[in-house]
Amino acid sequence: MKSIRVLSIASEINPLIKTGELADVTGALPIALKAEGIEVRTLVPGYPSVMNSLGVVEGVLHLPNLFGSEARLLRATSCELGLFVLDAPHLFARTGNPYLRPDGVEWPDNALRFAALARIAADIALGGVSVFAPDIVHAHDWHAALALAYLHYSNRRRPATVMTVHNLAYQGVFPREMLAAVGLPPESFDIHGVEYFGQIGFLKAGLYFADHITTVSPNYATEIVSQEGGLGLGGLLRERSRDLQGILNGVDTSVWDPSIDPHIPGCFYPDLPNGFESDVLKNRALNKAALQSRLGLEPAPEAFLLGVIGRFSSQKGLDLLVENIPTIVGEGMQLVVLGSTGDRNLRYRYQAAAQAHPGQVSVTVGYDEGLAHLIQAGVDALVMPSRAEPCGLAQLCALRYGAVPIVSRVGGLDDTVVDISDSILNGGRQTGFKFGPVTTESLGSVLQQARATFHDVAAWRRIQRNGMSIDVSWRNPARHYANLYRSLVEFSQEKVA
Structure with missing residues (x-):
């Protein structure tokens, strides 16, 4: 040819x-x-x-x-x-x-x-x-x-x-x-x-x-x-x-490869589900601890750690997430945000939340490639509450790195994440959590649902394993x-x- x-x-x-x-x-x-x-x-x-x-x-x-x-x-x-x-x-x-x-x-x-x-x-x-x-x-x-x-x-x-x-x-x-x-x-x-x-x-x-x-x-x-x-x-x-x-x-799987990622202390193989318990869990725990230490969060392995990588903008739905910080803090969750450009007032709100809750909320302004990799490898769930998202790449990286995506039902987020309801309807395997309509209340509800599932260890590991088995390459x-x-x-x- x-x-x-x-x-x-x-x-x-x-x-x-x-x-x-x-x-x-x-x-x-x-x-x-x-x-x-x-x-x-x-x-x-x-x-x-x-x-x-x-x-x-x-x-x-x-x-x-x-x-x-x-x-x-x-x-x-x-x-x-x-x-x-x-x-x-x-x-x-x-x-x-x-x-x-x-x-x-x-x-x-x-x-x-x-x-x-x-x-x-x-x-x-x-x-x-x-x-x-x-x-x-x-x-x-x-x-x-x-x-x-x-x-x-x-x-x-x-x-x-x-x-x-x-x-x-x-x-x-x-x-x-x-x-x-x-x-x-x-x-x-x-x-x-x-x-x-x-x-x-x-x-x-x-x-x-x-x-x-x-x-x-x-x-x-x-x-x-x-x-x-x-x-x-x-x-x-x-x-x-x-x-x-x-x-x-x-995603470029030569760059986003947790088995050889130079930005994380605990590397692991995403495509070896049989080694999940011994390899992935142990090394993801190392990454979670390193992330908490680097960002000044409480060293709590049992805390449900949420991550965000994106712009401070309403298009990305980060105004909805900041409204849920009282719920996040009140229920013992932790939140790390790596946010770039966007809405200045929204950025100030996140920075104020980090100052008010130094052990539970961390906000980094700008883009840091190494930190982005550590977030994907260390958080329990990656949150993308976008109002509009043509495709999104962060949730694909999250699947590969064992961070369970929590996303809105829009654009490519809806295409790439399988919720429990989708799984029941089409026989697929759950890889994350989706919510809609895209409102503060709906986001708050799915965060609580994900937190409850996180504490069901077997269910959470199954969702992680399902996500890591997906081919997100080009x-x-x-x-x-x-x-x-x-x-x-x-x-x-x-x-x-």
């Missing part, structure tokens, strides 16, 4: 640049696809962290004037990833967050910055570089989506295209006056083009022009075609529902993407014939 070449376009890619789960996907999926005979080269912006990670580079395209100044397209390999890097210092040579100024405000030229990325992607797809001719162009989120508009308005034969929505809440909407600046023709400003409620919609354009659309979980694909879940794009997504597919994310998702690519290439060839 002929190898398929894919040009992936992404604003971030792990481990070179990461702000969220988008980078985890774009960094892990290309490597997983190698086993399927798919060659992926990813186009990323030349941020300082990306440029500093490159070894030997090859200049493949000189751009004398890319939206205001000179730029280069480089080819390189880093961390097993085949890359194209858009080295445009006037657009990307900025410290800190790729999207925000140091004061937390979006860079005012974000439209130009990511239009440039998309423009070069389209040039590559149309044969602009001799070293790589893609069969598929795969755009990730709004930052890459305009590439599909550039391809459409080129009026030239093009590769097949895929648009993946990682989070519909971020759409890349800019004033219509930017149309000429980003190099799109006047006729593109139309409802059957890039126009979106009187402005330019980058994501809307990608959804409109893509041959196929994917999201990061089957349930999220269902949610976003609704009026409420579509966030202004539900009508378009309903029209394109035949071309819409939810493919569940995976193997199955990569197979789905490979099949999608093959079907699109085959259809394109039939059209030409």
Whole structure:
């Protein structure tokens, strides 16, 4: 079978640049696809962290004037990833967050910055570089989506295209006056083009022009075609529902591997259920004690220890959890929170709770990779009370690490965790706890239910063992993407014939 070449376009890619789960996907999926005979080269912006990670580079395209100044397209390999890097210092040579100024405000030229990325992607797809001719162009989120508009308005034969929505809440909407600046023709400003409620919609354009659309979980694909879940794009997504597919994310099991994890004192094998009692329990107890010690919690092995890894935001449902802290503390539970960015007032509420209950509540602000691993390996349960969650990766890591997920019935959380009620209905094995509606009271109820189950040692071990037996790797998702690519290439060839 002929190898398929894919040009992936992404604003971030792990481990070179990461702000969220988008980078985890774009960094892990290309490597997983190698086993399927798919060659992926990813186009990323030349941020300082990306440029500093490159070894030997090859200049493949000189751009004398890319939206205001000179730029280069480089080819390189880093961390097993085949890359194209858009080295445009006037657009990307900025410290800190790729999207925000140091004061937390979006860079005012974000439209130009990511239009440039998309423009070069389209040039590559149309044969602009001799070293790589893609069969598929795969755009990730709004930052890459305009590439599909550039391809459409080129009026030239093009590769097949895929648009993946990682989070519909971020759409890349800019004033219509930017149309000429980003190099799109006047006729593109139309409802059957890039126009979106009187402005330019980058994501809307990608959804409109893509041959196929994917999201990061089957349930999220269902949610976003609704009026409420579509966030202004539900009508378009309903029209394109035949071309819409939810493919569940995976996790990089070479990074999230409790058998060799350098961040935890007690390593264990997640895929040896027969050794569960002697290996997993003993070493998870070591990790729990280490976590309690590091964060200043009471050294209580019998306490039900809850963990949270995420943003301080109402979308993540952390306002619901903070309302339940009196219940958590009152019933002898413990809570560790590793929270980044988000709502300042919500962060203050958690910090106040930690000050008021120093032996039971710990709050760490920012992201700490090592602490995230220790939390997964040491807590009894990981809580994700999100109001919206396209997929979520933390609950997948939790399953692998023996931390029982407690999640809301939304998006990918609903797809990846089996509650006792689900188990009864479909004959599956319980791997966690789910609650709905997403309210303070409902969350409080499931926390109490989980705590009671925790003290039923045999039942709790069974749930842990069930979760750890689940394959959360990229193997199955990569197979789905490979099949999608093959079907699109085959259809394109039939059209030409």
